[in-house]
Amino acid sequence: MLIIESIADMRQFVRQAWAAGKTVGLVPTMGALHEGHLTLMRQACAACDVVVASIFVNPTQFGPNEDFAAYPRDLASDSEKAAAAGVAAIFHPSVAEMYPTGFSTYVRVEGITEKLCGRSRPGHFQGVTTVVNKLFHIVQPDKAFFGQKDAQQVLVLQRMVQDLNMDITLEVVPIVREADGLAKSSRNVYLSAEERQAALVLSRSLARAQQAVAAGECDVAVLRELVTEEIAAQPLAAIDYVELYGYPGLEDIDRLSGRALLALAVKIGKTRLIDNCILEAKACF
């Protein structure tokens, strides 16, 4: 497996793949690879002839008081994992390669970026759409693979691809969880043993809402309250948001009818974790 650091070399690699008539898949990541990323890579390898995984901790999607500097970086271990998953090349550019002096062009999706993580992390999605746009231009993949754990990110990127007429198929892969329900995340490494246990409150509260919906509850305020109550009972947890919106449009709803996104952002100690599930109203009372 190759590790490619320059945009010129990345383009050259992709040109060779095209010349050999191969399809190209891209798995954009910030590294600290876990089973969630590796699932994306394996699916990409099953669907495309040549798979590129990018590993780039993207400064423009972090706020000034966020964990850009502390974000876990381990290229050696990531490379081994990506190679074992079947990836042909890692694109690992420097910040200066991606954002040279004078860089001043950004891509911004309006509307759906103003809720959930977009509200809590101003500028975050502009950083995501800008860097993903750049990666799409550099690698020009046939397909790009993203995880449903970042449900809003997926919706924002789908909007961008549609609005900018990009000829790229976005493939969305379900959330990968630990055996006890915790969603896999690169940020889980920040958790102490006690916090790791406390973090189970995210998946537990989602399960509680799913059970309530299965039992016929459709009132959004009631469902939010159930989830909030469950999280509030965990002393190490501080809620950033518990929100329910129509899915995939993220429109405000009072009652479930059809599909809805239940999304959480919760701080466990200093670590901000997100999780979500899609609720589907069957029989409402």
Ligand code: PAF
């Ligand atoms: O989901 C992520 O890890 C990042 O937001 C992404 C898509 C790699 C862009 O930096």
